[in-house]
Amino acid sequence: MIIDSNKIQKVIDDSPQDKKQLIMILQNIQQEFHYLPKESIGLVSEYLGMPQSTVYSAATFYKSFSLVPRGENIIKVCKGTACHIKGADLIIDQLDAGIGIKPGQTTKDMKYTIEVVNCVGACAMAPVMIVNDKYFGEVKCNRATKLAKTG
Amino acid sequence: MKIDSITKLDKWRKEILTKQKTIKTKVLICLGPGCLAGGSDLILKEFQTLLKKKKIKDISVESVKKTGCHGFCARGPLVIIEPLGIFYSKVKKMHVKDIIEKTLQKGEIIEKLLYKDPNTEKIYKEWRKIPFYARQQKIALRNVGQIDPDEITDYIANGGYAALAKILKSMKPDDVIEQVSKSGLRGRGGAGFSTGRKWATCAKAEENPHYVLCNGDEGDPGAFMDRCIMEGDPHTVLEGMIICAYAVGSQEGYIYVREEYPLAVVNLQKAIDDARKYGLLGDNILGTDLCFDLKISKGGGAFVCGESSALMRSVAGEIGEPRAKYVRSVLKGLHDKPTVLNNVETFANIPVIIEKGADWFSAIGTKKSTGTKAFSLAGKIKNTGLIEVPMGIKLKEIIYDIGGGINDNREFKAVQTGGPSGGCLPADKLDLEVDFDTLADNGSMMGSGGMVVMDDRTCMVDVSRYFLNFLVEESCGKCVPCREGLFQLHKLNEKICEGKGTEDDLKLMENLSETIISGSLCGLGQSGPNPFLSTIMYFRDEYEAHVNKQECPGGVCKNLITYRINDDCNGCMACLSVCAAGAIKGKKKEQHIIDEVKCDRCGACFAVCNINAIDII
Numbered sequence: 056m057i058i059d060s061n062k063i064q065k066v067i068d069d070s071p072q073d074k075k076q077l078i079m080i081l082q083n084i085q086q087e088f089h090y091l092p093k094e095s096i097g098l099v100s101e102y103l104g105m106p107q108s109t110v111y112s113a114a115t116f117y118k119s120f121s122l123v124p125r126g127e128n129i130i131k132v133c134k135g136t137a138c139h140i141k142g143a144d145l146i147i148d149q150l151d152a153g154i155g156i157k158p159g160q161t162t163k164d165m166k167y168t169i170e171v172v173n174c175v176g177a178c179a180m181a182p183v184m185i186v187n188d189k190y191f192g193e194v195k196c197n198r199a200t201k202l203a204k205t206g
Numbered sequence: 207m208k209i210d211s212i213t214k215l216d217k218w219r220k221e222i223l224t225k226q227k228t229i230k231t232k233v234l235i236c237l238g239p240g241c242l243a244g245g246s247d248l249i250l251k252e253f254q255t256l257l258k259k260k261k262i263k264d265i266s267v268e269s270v271k272k273t274g275c276h277g278f279c280a281r282g283p284l285v286i287i288e289p290l291g292i293f294y295s296k297v298k299k300m301h302v303k304d305i306i307e308k309t310l311q312k313g314e315i316i317e318k319l320l321y322k323d324p325n326t327e328k329i330y331k332e333w334r335k336i337p338f339y340a341r342q343q344k345i346a347l348r349n350v351g352q353i354d355p356d357e358i359t360d361y362i363a364n365g366g367y368a369a370l371a372k373i374l375k376s377m378k379p380d381d382v383i384e385q386v387s388k389s390g391l392r393g394r395g396g397a398g399f400s401t402g403r404k405w406a407t408c409a410k411a412e413e414n415p416h417y418v419l420c421n422g423d424e425g426d427p428g429a430f431m432d433r434c435i436m437e438g439d440p441h442t443v444l445e446g447m448i449i450c451a452y453a454v455g456s457q458e459g460y461i462y463v464r465e466e467y468p469l470a471v472v473n474l475q476k477a478i479d480d481a482r483k484y485g486l487l488g489d490n491i492l493g494t495d496l497c498f499d500l501k502i503s504k505g506g507g508a509f510v511c512g513e514s515s516a517l518m519r520s521v522a523g524e525i526g527e528p529r530a531k532y533v534r535s536v537l538k539g540l541h542d543k544p545t546v547l548n549n550v551e552t553f554a555n556i557p558v559i560i561e562k563g564a565d566w567f568s569a570i571g572t573k574k575s576t577g578t579k580a581f582s583l584a585g586k587i588k589n590t591g592l593i594e595v596p597m598g599i600k601l602k603e604i605i606y607d608i609g610g611g612i613n614d615n616r617e618f619k620a621v622q623t624g625g626p627s628g629g630c631l632p633a634d635k636l637d638l639e640v641d642f643d644t645l646a647d648n649g650s651m652m653g654s655g656g657m658v659v660m661d662d663r664t665c666m667v668d669v670s671r672y673f674l675n676f677l678v679e680e681s682c683g684k685c686v687p688c689r690e691g692l693f694q695l696h697k698l699n700e701k702i703c704e705g706k707g708t709e710d711d712l713k714l715m716e717n718l719s720e721t722i723i724s725g726s727l728c729g730l731g732q733s734g735p736n737p738f739l740s741t742i743m744y745f746r747d748e749y750e751a752h753v754n755k756q757e758c759p760g761g762v763c764k765n766l767i768t769y770r771i772n773d774d775c776n777g778c779m780a781c782l783s784v785c786a787a788g789a790i791k792g793k794k795k796e797q798h799i800i801d802e803v804k805c806d807r808c809g810a811c812f813a814v815c816n817i818n819a820i821d822i823i
Contacts, residue, residue, distance in 0.1 A: 074523055075522050075523040076523055077523040077524075078504075078506055078520065078523050079503075079504065081506075082504060082506070112525055113523075113524070116506070116525040116526065116682070117506025117507055117508050117525075117526075118506065118507035119465050120506065134427070135427035135428050136585070136622060136625075136656065136658045136669075136672070136673075137427075137428050137584035137585050137590075137658050139427075140585055140586065140658065140669070141585070141586070142809070144808075144809075145809055148786060149784070149786065151786070152786030172466060172507075173427050173676060173680075174425070174427035174466070175239075175466050176239060176424065176429070176430035176433040176466065176467060177239040177240060177243060177430065178427075178428050178429070178430055178584035178585075178590070178658070179239075179240045179279030179280060179430075179582065179584050179590035179592070180239070180240045180243045180244075180279060180282075180590070181584060181585070183243065190239065190242055190243040191243055192240060192243035192244065195813070196784065196810050196813050196814065197780070197783070197784040197810070197814050
């Protein structure tokens with residue numbers, strides 16, 4: 056995937072030039088491109104006048120940042136305590152069988168990315184899965200793949 | 207319109223109340239996370255569309271209100287009709303027309319949508335009478351599920367910002383701190399430190415500026431109370447923080463919200479914008495000398511950022527590694543300046559304490575743990591949802607009276623409280639009173655309020671493995687005993703789950719736990735081994751079954767179980783179609799069999815079988 060670095064620069068330029076805003080700037084870039092393109096680390100470091108290593112350490116410390124491109128559809132499977140004891144692993148297994156990827160992976164056609172999240176705070180409806188920001192509660196494992204594909 | 211005096215605020219409140227009185231019937235639609243997953247947004251839209259077309263006396267589109275979490279998530283989506291309190295549960299879009307035509311138009315009750323207690327078969331018309339609600343007492347959650355979080359007028363109509371007006375009119379900062387101290391309020395984020403003492407220390411600190419921070423980084427898996435407050439009643443958090451700012455002399459504050467809660471960010475931002483617009487935030491609040499402004503700081507999905515010093519670093523744009531606290535963060539906090547950091551629920555209690563007084567608050571709960579506590583009730587329990595109960599209530603009352611008991615009437619095994627730093631309490635601890643000290647004395651902790659109930663089909667060794675895996679991922683890596691120790695502890699735990707563990711491994715795990723606890727800097731490491739320690743304390747027999755007999759009593763650990771189809775199988779083919787390993791054979795309407803060699807023990811067949819035709823051996 057090729058991302059125009061001018062586009063990244065534009066997102067950066069729209070953010071305050073303040074070292075305290077590092078995480079926010081990275082969040083803005085990720086929101087635009089769904090991941091942090093390689094060039095963004097260097098561009099942010101120049102903009103804020105801090106070493107690339109510092110930017111990189113923030114980008115890798117916080118789980119919400121991805122350094123690899125993510126698919127068009129993001130499928131999140133919650134693995135909070137309640138979801139775990141109510142069968143979140145079954146959903147992950149079924150998605151692996153149905154879509155052919157494991158958590159953290161993206162399909163070759165860039166259509167789907169599966170992610171595991173630690174808790175989305177909808178524990179009463181466990182097990183929970185989120186397809187492109189839409190929540191599904193009490194997911195039966197045999198419906199998981201269909202939900203992931205149709206939303 | 208700027209509300210630049212307390213008189214104007216009172217006048218405005220009266221105007222709002224007069225206007226609201228004209229709306230006689232209110233239809234509340236819960237848009238909490240649980241109901242939303244059931245499609246309550248579609249129900250709201252349907253109400254709005256249908257009511258636009260219809261003319262009914264005293265009912266209009268304005269009668270329909272979206273609210274935050276009403277609490278009874280297990281029965282969602284919920285529609286509540288006030289003032290009668292009619293409680294419709296499991297509502298679907300197709301029911302909306304019926305509700306309008308029968309209940310709103312003719313005053314008829316639709317019985318099939320009412321709640322029927324599965325234990326007593328009793329049908330309830332009004333939500334306040336349902337056992338799930340009747341045993342609760344709401345302070346922090348008083349408005350959640352009752353008001354539209356987007357409307358500042360709703361908050362004000364319910365007495366919002368009256369506590370702020372009260373302190374500005376008649377209390378000095380010291381009086382506020384005294385009231386909060388006297389109330390006995392302890393931090394609701396988990397540690398239970400006295401809120402009044404924290405405020406007093408910050409207020410006295412000579413260095414300037416002082417900061418007020420709100421911890422909305424609710425990272426404990428199994429907890430969603432703070433989310434529901436931020437989404438369902440954001441102004442109460444703001445009011446609590448403004449009162450704190452007045453008490454400790456601060457002009458700048460931040461709310462740190464985890465990025466998994468996008469709606470909380472949106473609702474809080476709207477609340478901040480509105481409060482600013484009306485002069486309740488910013489310079490010269492309500493025309494007084496008080497100046498205080500707030501910003502939202504979005505987290506990046508790191509559990510450790512719930513720890514005070516890590517959170518402060520994250521707000522400052524750095525990576526969230528905790529520091530050694532030789533000097534407490536209340537003195538050297540954000541940007542090394544004096545900082546009050548309280549949890550969302552703590553701030554939500556403040557306006558009520560100020561308004562009703564410390565004595566009123568401290569009369570609720572127990573002597574050392576005053577007031578109420580919000581819990582998220584989840585796991586294998588019938589009435590999952592969001593609750594708030596007085597401190598000192600027995601675990602049993604929460605699980606059986608409010609929670610309705612265990613799903614499928616199975617046997618209770620354990621209740622997990624306090625998230626990854628907490629522990630699991632067994633059946634003989636059900637008589638314990640829930641407060642900060644009792645739970646800690648029994649090897650668990652209050653934590654932020656997650657309560658996950660487990661039945662006899664849960665393996666406690668697996669639960670320990672689950673939490674250790676979580677902590678290995680979330681350890682920031684700064685302290686070796688935490689980073690490496692938890693990793694090895696998890697590996698040993700996994701070995702036991704695989705049936706390859708020995709008695710020596712258990713001893714080694716106990717030793718290693720001690721090292722991790724004494725050698726780690728922050729709460730994450732110091733409490734990291736708790737999931738293991740509390741499960742081995744109460745469920746040693748399960749560990750021994752794994753180690754000595756290679757058996758998993760809960761029927762969970764894959765290496766130690768086999769699935770077999772029994773004679774009840776009616777050949778419905780549900781299990782066959784879900785088996786990814788292709789291990790199930792059989793024809794329609796004939797008994798199926800599982801090829802044990804091919805079977806990878808994923809358990810999908812067991813989960814989809816509706817007639818209990820699959821046994822775990």
